[in-house]
Amino acid sequence: MKYLAADVGGTFTDLVLVDSGTGRLLVDKVSSQATGSAGGVEDGIGRICQAAGIAPGEIDLFVHGFTVGTNAFLTRRGAKAALVVSEGMRDVLVIGDQMRPELYALTGTKPPPVIPRARTIEAKERLDAFGAVVTALTEKEAARVADAVAALAPESVAISLGFSYLNADHELALERAIRAKLPDVPIYLSTRVNPQIEEYPRGNTPAVAAYVGPIIGRYVDLLEKRLDGLGVAAPLRLMRSDGGIATPRAARDNPAHMLLSGPAAGVVGVVPGDVLDVIRIETDVAKLPVGHRAVSQKMRRLVRHGARRGWRTALRIGDGRRSAVTWQLQTRRLAARSLSIAATGPRIG
Numbered sequence: 001m002k003y004l005a006a007d008v009g010g011t012f013t014d015l016v017l018v019d020s021g022t023g024r025l026l027v028d029k030v031s032s033q034a035t036g037s038a039g040g041v042e043d044g045i046g047r048i049c050q051a052a053g054i055a056p057g058e059i060d061l062f063v064h065g066f067t068v069g070t071n072a073f074l075t076r077r078g079a080k081a082a083l084v085v086s087e088g089m090r091d092v093l094v095i096g097d098q099m100r101p102e103l104y105a106l107t108g109t110k111p112p113p114v115i116p117r118a119r120t121i122e123a124k125e126r127l128d129a130f131g132a133v134v135t136a137l138t139e140k141e142a143a144r145v146a147d148a149v150a151a152l153a154p155e156s157v158a159i160s161l162g163f164s165y166l167n168a169d170h171e172l173a174l175e176r177a178i179r180a181k182l183p184d185v186p187i188y189l190s191t192r193v194n195p196q197i198e199e200y201p202r203g204n205t206p207a208v209a210a211y212v213g214p215i216i217g218r219y220v221d222l223l224e225k226r227l228d229g230l231g232v233a234a235p236l237r238l239m240r241s242d243g244g245i246a247t248p249r250a251a252r253d254n255p256a257h258m259l260l261s262g263p264a265a266g267v268v269g270v271v272p273g274d275v276l277d278v279i280r281i282e283t284d285v286a287k288l289p290v291g292h293r294a295v296s297q298k299m300r301r302l303v304r305h306g307a308r309r310g311w312r313t314a315l316r317i318g319d320g321r322r323s324a325v326t327w328q329l330q331t332r333r334l335a336a337r338s339l340s341i342a343a344t345g346p347r348i349g
Helices: 039-052 068-074 139-151 169-181 199-230 248-253 261-268
Strands: 002-008 012-019 024-031 061-065 081-086 120-123 133-135 156-160 187-189 236-239 273-278 283-288 294-296 312-316 322-330 333-337 341-343
Touching (some): 012 039, 024 039, 061 261, 068 261, 081 139, 120 139, 139 169, 156 199, 169 187, 187 199, 199 236, 199 248, 236 248, 236 261
Parallel strands (some): 002 061, 081 120, 081 156, 156 187
Antiparallel strands (some): 002 012, 273 283, 283 294, 312 322
């Protein structure tokens, strides 16, 4: 079996080719080329296969880590998304919660949400704490919400309703209504992306998915075309933030899981010890204790000044639980603070 792995950073693309039959190992590094182009992957595959004396079609498995979602999130260049929430919950992303680095700072400020209040639509519906319907979502109301969302001309849509993790019917009804108006726009439901208690992480996670989803989707599409052009018929698996792997379809369905794909790939592929990965957009710091498959205790963007602000989302980790991720913002920069990612082994999502 011949296994190929490629990890794309802002400057370089690293490739490793392993032949389990002969025990041969080849390593190569090429320029990443334009961000989101997958050009470095294409060049690297051609070069490392030539060095190995094999055709790209002989590769049996291709695993890939990438940073296009990370970079879009850190530089605030994500998609123009819309958010649908329950009536009265329009400020859920603006208010956030109490998780912030300086809890008692009188001058503390919060980062702007990835989907602003002006692009948030309220739906007249209500579920109680047991998932029972209090105010039914009518067809007329679903159509009104769909029209309001379509008027914003979004690149993607996130939907997060109150207590939806107990009853997904209203979110599914809104999805159908919006898809009828915007058939080509990706829609991310909290019931699929992050069906958990607490309004803010449940709402912010699909919002982040909508923010980076179109960018990740375009990259995966382009990558698949380049692989086809090279004649690579091997299954494509993409690194998740938790150190597991996802199919291309799973990555498109829940791009929030791909937010730290590149940094996670670097952590999973090294031996126990301290790892410092300095690239153009961010600096990643990880510590791997002996005896652990992969544990990243810290990923931190090094910023020059001390202004700190909090931003939380939720990512599924290797044991099926969720990890809160606190983000720091310095002007237009975001940093991961106290990020813990545990991987119990590769798994397909």
